[in-house]
Structure formats: structure tokens, C-alpha cells
Amino acid sequence: MSGAEKIAVIVTDIVPLNDLVTRFEFKPTDGSLLPTFSGGAHTVVEMHAGDITRLNPYSLMSDPMDQTAYTISVRRDDEGRGGSLFMHRNVKVGDKMTISYPVNLFSLDLRAKKHLFLAGGIGITPFLAQIKQLERFNGNWELHYACRSESLGSYVDELRDHHPNETHIYYDDQEQRIDLVNLLDGQPLGTHVYVCGPKGMIDWVRQTAEAEGWPREAIHYEEFLAPQPGKPFEVKLAISNKVIAVGENESLLEAMEREGVDAPYLCRGGACGQCETRVIDYTGNFIHRDHWLEDDEHASGEKIMPCVSRFEGKTLVLDR
């Protein structure tokens, strides 16, 4: 079986936070306790819309020690393939859904003397759980959180109220920017940096930290890519002996699952490496979108990450 273990849940609360972001609360259908988890973990939410099944990862933002309920926050993506739109439009309190056990690809380095969190937009969610975890053990942390505007600043008030000394907010529309070079320069030895937000922000933090001489191991980042729509294409799966069609609004991984091919996965966002698949033959061009494979692997035409990457061309044969 692919992916993490499943949990049957019921939607117990839906709270719109602002124009873009809505919070969902899940409790187990059978009244049992949920597993505890570590801050930074995500759950994969299954969404069934007619014939289409989507599995999207969302960071858990609730207290990791709270076993009664999990909460996630979903930002509506009007340009995407519809997962977030489904959550916003179709999911109602009382609905039964299936989510996965927590999986953590963005955990705290517990050796750190201090945790410096850099969040952009909806990238705040894993930090909310990590902050709750650290608060319980008197951990040393500081948050720098960039939002587009006051009205789109999810959880800003809560963070400022509870942690006025640790929380620093920056609004793009007020021309406020994180002064990263000075911020990094002032950190005590043993500080670890965590960044979650848009790709541009992650690249900026990683490059700046590297230029300032920070060790690679002290910089942690998480970016889940949502699969993007694209032109339909055909794939031959050599082991399953099937030719399948990948539609415009589904990923290669989803198309394989729809056809009953058991393909491994964890993050479904191009980050974890689980779904890495060997290419046996191809004529055409890959549209690689993951950040798991190295540049030379992308260029080699030997591997593809079916959760986010696509193909345009005549023939594609995969080792699945």
C-alpha cells in the first residue's frame, strides 16, 4: 500500500479566516484519540469529487499534543486544479473524510539553541504547531512572518497576543520587508533557520544564508508544490502493462492511481522522493517541476517525479 496509514474523520468545524484562507477541524469518526505528532508534520486529505480523487497535503497547525482534533488551514487557489476550491466550496461540517497519519518532512532540529522561523503567507501553518511544541518545553524561538496585507494576515492577532516578544509581522502592501542579512547576523551560535512560503522566499533565504556563511544543515525549508494543470498526454506503464491517459487537470500520479496502479508516494508535492520513477523510453520533453531530482537528473531523461511533473511528446514508457 502507498502513502501513510489512513484515519477516518468527520469535519467538526469550518472557520473562514479571511478572503483566501479557511480553517478546517477534523475529529476521528469512531470517537478514538488521534496520534500525537511532531511540529511541522502534514496530513494528506482525500477529496472525492465525482470520478476524481485528489490527495492534497496540508500542514497540521494544531497543538501536536492535542489528540482530540487536528486542524489545517487551506488557502484558496483559483488558478489550481481544484483541490483547495473543493475544500472551500464542497466540504461541510459533518462530512466524513479520510486523512493520513501525520508525516513530517519539516521537523525541528532539537539540537538547536534557538529556532528562527521565517514564514510567507500560508507558510505560517507548520510553524503554528512547532511554536506550540516549543512553548511546552520552554524552547527559544522567534518568528518573522510576511503577509500580503493586514486583511490577509492569518493568525497574526493570535500570535501577537500570545507571543508579543517573539512575533514580528511584515506587510507587503506597507512596503515592510524582513531585513534578512541583519537578522541572520544577529543570531546566537546554534541557531537553526526554518523557512516555509513561496518558492522565491525559500530561494532568497537559502541563498542569503549561504552567502553569509551559514552551514547548510542549519537551514530547513519546506515547499509543497501543487501539481499544475497541463496538456493531456499518454504513458505506457511497463510493469503493469497498461497505456493510460493523463488528463489536463490531473497529475501523472493521480492518473496511475485512477487506473489501479499502486505507486508509492508521501508528500505529493515534489519534495520527499518517494514516487521517483525510472523512465524506460521517451520521445518528447519533460516538464520537471519537483525539487527532489538534481538538475543533471532532470536533463538525463532517466527519472520523473509523477506527483508534480508532466510530459509533452509522442512516447513515454515508465518502469511502473
Next chain:
Amino acid sequence: MTIQFNDETFRDDYSFYNSERAIKRFPFPFHEDSYMYSVNMEQHRGGPVDSVYEKRFDVDEHYVSEMKDRAMVLADDPLRCQSLPHMTLAGWDLLELIMVSKSEDYPDLFELHRDGNNWRWINKPLGIDDSFTFLDETTLPYGPMEYITRQAQGDFCVLDQRDDNLWMDAGMVTTQADWSLDFDIGMNFFEWHAPVPLAHEKGIFVRALKFLLNIQQGAPARRLNWTMTVNPLLDTSPENYHKWGIQKTTLTPENIGAKQHLRVELQTFFRLPRSNALVFPIRCYLCSFQDLMTAPKWGRRLHRVIRDLPEELATYKGFIDNRPMMLDYLSKFDDGLPTSPGIWPDLETEPALQK
């Protein structure tokens, strides 16, 4: 099932013994008539009734005596148990995992009562009844990992996961096959496996690490490993090699059946929820050659495996000098008949020895 705990020793007079039941459930590690390294992982979700696979943490007739032996090892050498400062949360994770598993799997032996963070733990075989505050170290006589692993058979390596690697950052290691926690503490997966021959070249460790990094909450895994030990010694550590190494020279054709033991490790792997660390329990089972020979299938197979094992492996496992004597003994139990696939003894279906 009520377990009758043996009163036995793993040192000095070596009064250790396996009951008939223990022999039948011994985890014989060879599923075919030959052996080579592989990443022989499977899910750890139960197994045949009364097998060592059935429960999350197997408790058997050796439990009480093994815990006494562990206490003696720790009294002589406290460095067998170490936990780097960032691993305390993983220690609580492990304490919770073992207490919950044992109280659910062996309700007649262990009880766990929880009211928020106020916990009461009752361990009847060891006569322990402690109340403490979960996540508050000051309420336990030892750190959480040491507290619970003084009450659990097998060694425990608690591995931190970071930078796409695993790090030996905590452990309780008193029943090991010739490796040292004190030496390995803080090492990563490739560093602590550096001494193993052949497996690196075969890419075993790269694949094994990839598998382990992806073990998820709620989906534990397991495998078997094995070596050979003369006399039923739990503590075959480098620290004490001067005491046990010499015993390998005491084998004779007359005593080999009783003295030579097959040592099998049931290795399991669990993701720890609060810390995202990985715990790697290594449970040691010992069985004398003469007890193994009571299963005709195991007699035939053990002879063939030991006979055909590459020299590097027999050397690494420390029995190259004794291999000829072992083969003289084992060959008497190999009549050349075929063996059934799988590790189980198949006592009802396998033919008796034909010589």
C-alpha cells in the same frame, strides 16, 4: 497466556535454558538453505499466534532474568546507556510506546493508568508500581528512556532523523553483538555501519537508509539478523571482549551442541510521534545447537548455510576459526533431503532425520 519466568543466568554458571515452547517459537533466521545480506524488511503488524512476531514487544520466559542481567551490566558500566540532550523527548516517546503496547498486549502482566499527564505504571513481573508525571523527568528515578528500557528486553537505539540521515544519539545497549554504543554515539548511519563487509559494495546501506527514513507513524517494520555466540552470553560487547572472546576457544566436539548458540536479533523500527525520531529495538534470542537440532528442517538448513557462507561473513561474525568444528557437528543432522521454504520449523510436515 501466563508466562512462567525462568530463574537463570547469562554469565558465570550459564544456567540459561529454553523451554520446549521457547525452542518452538525461536526466530530461526534462514528462510532458505543459503544466506546473503539483503534489506529483508517487512511490516511489523503481528504474526502467527505465540510467535515472536505476534506482539509489538515480545515478552518471554527470559524477561525477568534478562532485566537482572541488564542491571548488572549497567552497574559495572553506566555508559551502556546514553542519551544526548536533544533526545529526551524521543525518550518519552519510547516510554509511551512501550507502556501502551505492553499494557494492551499483556494486560495480565502490565497496567498503564493515565489521567492527563498523571500516569501510573504497574509492571507485575518486576514488582514495579510507579506514579509519575508524563514529560516531567524529575518524577522518574531515571531519564524516560533508561527507565523504560530497564524494563524491556533487547537493546534500544534511538535515532535522530535530520539531514536525510539517521544519527545514533541515544540508546540502551547491553545485549549487543560486539558493537559499542559508547563508541558509536553521535555517528550517522553510514559511519556506524562502516565495519560491515560486502554490504556497502552491494548498495545495501543506501537502500536500507532510504527505507528507514520513510518509516511512518503507525507503520512499523522488522527484520531478522544473526550471529554466533559461545555460551549463552547476552553481553558480548567490545568493552568486555577480554572476558568472552577467550570463551570461543573452549569449544570441543563433545560440548559444542550445548555451548554453541545461534544468536538471532529481531530488529524492529518504529517512528516516534512527538520527536520524529526512529527507535530501533534489537531483541536478542539465543538457542543452543542441540536445541535447534530438535527441528529436523533447521538441522538440515543450518548445516548448509554455515557450510556455504562466504569467508568474509564468517570472519566478521567471529566464528571462522570454529567453523570446521561446527560443520562436523551439524553435518550429522543433514541427510541431504530438501527443506520447505520459510523460517518456521514445520515439525508436523518435515520428515525426521534419515540417518
